[in-house]
Amino acid sequence: MNNKGQIIITDMLLYLIILTVILGIIVYTTSTLNDNQVTRTNNKQIKNILEDTLSMLTKTSGTPANWQYLDTNDIKIIGLKSENSQLLNYNKLMKLKQNNQLLDELIPVNMDYSLTLYPKNNPNSKELIAGKEYLTNKKQIQSKDTTVVLDYEYKTTSFTKDSNADTCPYNHDNQWSCKTITINETLLNHGKYYIVTDALTEYVLSNTYQDNITGQTKNKININQQLEQLKCNENQTIYIHIKTNTNNTCLVYDSNNREKYLDTVIRPEIYILNLKIAT
Numbered sequence: 001m002n003n004k005g006q007i008i009i010t011d012m013l014l015y016l017i018i019l020t021v022i023l024g025i026i027v028y029t030t031s032t033l034n035d036n037q038v039t040r041t042n043n044k045q046i047k048n049i050l051e052d053t054l055s056m057l058t059k060t061s062g063t064p065a066n067w068q069y070l071d072t073n074d075i076k077i078i079g080l081k082s083e084n085s086q087l088l089n090y091n092k093l094m095k096l097k098q099n100n101q102l103l104d105e106l107i108p109v110n111m112d113y114s115l116t117l118y119p120k121n122n123p124n125s126k127e128l129i130a131g132k133e134y135l136t137n138k139k140q141i142q143s144k145d146t147t148v149v150l151d152y153e154y155k156t157t158s159f160t161k162d163s164n165a166d167t168c169p170y171n172h173d174n175q176w177s178c179k180t181i182t183i184n185e186t187l188l189n190h191g192k193y194y195i196v197t198d199a200l201t202e203y204v205l206s207n208t209y210q211d212n213i214t215g216q217t218k219n220k221i222n223i224n225q226q227l228e229q230l231k232c233n234e235n236q237t238i239y240i241h242i243k244t245n246t247n248n249t250c251l252v253y254d255s256n257n258r259e260k261y262l263d264t265v266i267r268p269e270i271y272i273l274n275l276k277i278a279t
Contacts, residue, residue, distance in 0.1 A: 087151035191255035
């Protein structure tokens with residue numbers, strides 16, 4: 001082979017090498033662009049699922065709205081909001097905690113999630129409601145918080161002084177507020193009545209027979225035993241007279257044995273509900 005032939009072969013080899021490098025760069029660039037496009041698409045998809053799920057949980061009551069009391073087979077879709085307020089229902093949270101599959105149905109199977117709740121002033125006190133506690137070895141994790149207040153399903157009556165206050169049979173002066181309730185054995189056996197306040201409060205409990213019991217509290221007090229003493233018939237009317245220098249006094253009926261949360265009636269605690277989704 002003469003020199004001219006060797007030069008042609010060398011040029012062709014060099015051309016092939018350059019062409020291979022160029023093609024490699026093109027393939028790599030195309031692959032990188034595709035990966036970035038997929039990543040952006042996945043990020044947007046996760047963000048949409050995250051926002052839609054958290055919005056549904058906090059802004060709707062679910063179907064049926066009282067699903068927290070139903071068998072899981074009778075639940076169509078969940079929502080954590082109380083029926084008559086914007087608060088998150090504690091019973092619904094606990095129902096979801098015991099039945100994670102109710103939320104599993106809303107998250108795509110190729111995604112993991114974690115739903116946690118914690119007091120705003122104590123981020124280290126996290127409670128796992130549903131999903132996995134830790135999302136590890138995941139390429140993408142997105143998170144969203146929302147501020148919530150919990151409804152513990154107390155039945156609450158305020159003693160705020162107003163023009164609609166009940167007439168006091170004792171003709172107390174305007175330093176007192178008076179409310180009436182009707183009690184019976186069923187109510188006393190299935191729940192507890194409390195006077196809840198944030199200041200020293202005097203109270204008088206009386207019935208329609210002029211029997212009365214006096215007392216005072218500066219926080220909370222269970223009055224079931226005193227009400228039992230005043231009950232003279234099956235459905236007894238009770239007058240509750242309150243004297244205090246604050247409007248933050250309530251009569252609370254608790255049928256769920258949640259005494260430890262009673263302070264939130266006067267001073268609601270703010271919580272953070274956090275949802276994380278990962279792929």
